[in-house]
Amino acid sequence: MELIEIGVNLAHRRFAADRDAVIARARTAGVSAMVITGTSVRASRDARALAAARPGVLWATAGIHPHEARDAGPEALAELRVLAGHPEVRAIGECGLDFDRMFSSQADQERAFVHQLALAVERQLPVFLHERAAHDRFAAILREHRARLRGAVVHCFTGTAAELDAYLAMDLHIGITGWICDERRGVGLRALIARIPRDRLMIETDAPFLLPRDLPNRPKDGRNEPAFLPHVLAAVARAAGRDAATVAADTTRTARAFFGIAGARA
Numbered sequence: 619m620e621l622i623e624i625g626v627n628l629a630h631r632r633f634a635a636d637r638d639a640v641i642a643r644a645r646t647a648g649v650s651a652m653v654i655t656g657t658s659v660r661a662s663r664d665a666r667a668l669a670a671a672r673p674g675v676l677w678a679t680a681g682i683h684p685h686e687a688r689d690a691g692p693e694a695l696a697e698l699r700v701l702a703g704h705p706e707v708r709a710i711g712e713c714g715l716d717f718d719r720m721f722s723s724q725a726d727q728e729r730a731f732v733h734q735l736a737l738a739v740e741r742q743l744p745v746f747l748h749e750r751a752a753h754d755r756f757a758a759i760l761r762e763h764r765a766r767l768r769g770a771v772v773h774c775f776t777g778t779a780a781e782l783d784a785y786l787a788m789d790l791h792i793g794i795t796g797w798i799c800d801e802r803r804g805v806g807l808r809a810l811i812a813r814i815p816r817d818r819l820m821i822e823t824d825a826p827f828l829l830p831r832d833l834p835n836r837p838k839d840g841r842n843e844p845a846f847l848p849h850v851l852a853a854v855a856r857a858a859g860r861d862a863a864t865v866a867a868d869t870t871r872t873a874r875a876f877f878g879i880a881g882a883r884a
């Protein structure tokens with residue numbers, strides 16, 4: 619079984635001490651490729667450097683998270699444009715809107731989002747999207763740009779049926795994390811998995827965040843890591859009513875096509 623991790627914050631300081639071991643454990647667990655999420659200019663720079671050092675295994679996105687949108691000035695966007703020109707960078711993002719905690723103003727978030735969508739169009743790269751408590755504005759902005767975008771994945775989808783249907787109507791891809799494993803918060807999400815077309819579904823851990831709550835032998839420090847992706851796969855497969863091997867093959871094929879990652883057998 620071969621898996622592709624589409625969202626791991628491997629540049630995060632919580633992986634600084636043992637990053638190589640984390641990567642090795644993931645590969646042993648069947649994760650053949652990982653896309654490192656860029657959440658700021660600095661994190662994107664680090665993600666790109668990590669990917670450049672592990673060709674064919676690590677890839678990167680370049681973007682500014684909505685929480686960091688207040689820092690998305692002209693210089694930051696110019697640096698993202700340069701990063702986006704590197705072959706390891708396979709998507710723009712994560713970018714989008716997060717009205718849950720409002721670490722940046724709505725105006726700053728919308729401006730940073732639109733600029734990154736324009737960059738993705740210019741570079742002909744797909745976008746890696748983040749949306750929390752902001753569906754209506756997020757969908758409205760995305761709808762204006764969708765026709766020119768090569769592809770778009772809503773990462774860590776946790777929304778409602780109506781929100782999912784709106785995203786699928788825009789032909790978006792959907793990323794599912796270990797949120798689905800939460801015995802309470804994951805109930806609604808589990809009921810929606812079967813609605814996602816097999817060629818639009820991808821899986822991710824969002825590590826070091828979102829450690830699956832039902833993981834056996836949970837690490838005491840609560841840190842998630844990409845080696846736990848098979849656990850997310852199993853939960854997605856149960857919710858989809860398909861066997862894990864089928865979901866693994868489908869999500870891996872989908873991720874390869876979406877991020878332009880060549881396969882061992884391609």
Ligand SMILES: [Zn+2]
Pocket residue numbers: 712747748749773774
């Ligand atoms: Zn996110």
